[in-house]
Amino acid sequence: MAQRGAYAKGVAKREEILEAALAVVAEHGYRKASVREIAETAGLSPAGLLHYFGSKEEMFVAILEARDQRDLREYAESDFISAFVDVVRHNAAVPGLVHLYARLAADAADPEHPAHDFFRQRTAQLEAIARGEIVAAQQAGTIRADLDPAWVMRTAHAVADGLQSAWMLDPTIDMAADLEQFLNLLRP
Amino acid sequence: MAQRGAYAKGVAKREEILEAALAVVAEHGYRKASVREIAETAGLSPAGLLHYFGSKEEMFVAILEARDQRDLREYAESDFISAFVDVVRHNAAVPGLVHLYARLAADAADPEHPAHDFFRQRTAQLEAIARGEIVAAQQAGTIRADLDPAWVMRTAHAVADGLQSAWMLDPTIDMAADLEQFLNLLRP
DNA sequence: GTCTATACTCAGATAGAC
DNA sequence: GTCTATCTGAGTATAGAC
DSSP, X not given: OTTSGGGHHHHHHHHHHHHHHHHHHHHHOGGGOXXXXXXXXXXXXXXXXXXXXXXXXXXXXXXXXXXXXXXXXXXXXXXXXXXXXXXXXXXXXXXXXXXXXXXXXXXXXXXXXHHHHHHHHHHHHHHHHHHHHHHHHHHHTSSOTTSOHHHHHHHHHHHHHHHHHHHHHOTTSOHHHHHHHHHHXXXX | OTTSXXXXXXXXXXXXXXXXXXXXXHHHOGXXXXXXXXXXXHTSOHHHHHHHHSSHHHHHHHHHHHHHHHHHHHTSSSOHHHHHHHHHHHHTTXXXXXXXXXXXXXXXXXXXXXXXXXXXXXXXHHHHHHHHHHHHHHHHTSSOTTSOHHXXXXXXXXXXXXXXXXXXXXXXXXXXXXXXXXXHHTOO
């Protein structure tokens, strides 16, 4: 395993850096989250930080990857649709993450950006997982059978992302409740 | 009028700069849209450009403001709901704008950002305009009467923004069609 | 493999001349 | 209104210590 021997320290440091990065974004926003300040928070030099992550952008992608893997593990046994709402609800408790996600998603429009492939694969993976669950829900009669499963996933994803954007501007919005209301609308 | 006398040239130059900025974003993406390159495209020095807009970020906000005013004028006589779909459809033909909007919306999470107030006011204005139209549609029987008008607007807005994010990653998505499908779902 | 010091390049912004 | 010159701070490449 990667946790053994001479690498253990490096793995721990990597995670410490990711936590420091998220903390800085949460406190000062993405714009002011410089490599210098994150490195300082994590207790090393900027060059030391880059030793682990090649570039600032790759470091931020690593945060989103870690988040997805945590969510995937945590909600592995729940049904997909309620897990989806739970993740959005949980995101409201981690403001830095939502900000980071929105910012990287925008930057990822550029095919050269390190996050471009990550977002495309993430969307594809999400759709692959969801498709079966949506079809099953349609057969079970909890989602209208006349709706295209691909459209359902695309639109639920869009609602979640769009609500998160709105929530950053106005945190009084209840993202999870609004998303649930949308999912209710899919019922027969 | 602002078009008269010694100011006419300044006004024209302002618009020329905004067009140059949008062209650069459309071609190279926001990340590579430096003040230097935009200034070069508009035929003046970086400092000359900043004379008009104070900062890079304020310049980009000015582009979004101009877009909204154009849309508002163009669709003043259409009904709100079909205009909403038309605007999204039209956005697919102006890739730089969608990219710019997504990026600024993410940055605007920071209350210090020049775009913060713009986005908050824009959302408030959109909701004010929409509310009457949605209530009227409910009375006319084209939107389910049991739905909260504020929720309808928030969610339609979220769908539009979220689909635009997805479209930047995968331009084969038909944003307007997906949005219309959502609006159909609101029907009784 | 882990990490620092240094330095390079580019960005946005500012001061002041014209 | 627009320029040149300059400032400050960003990201990061490099060389090399441990």
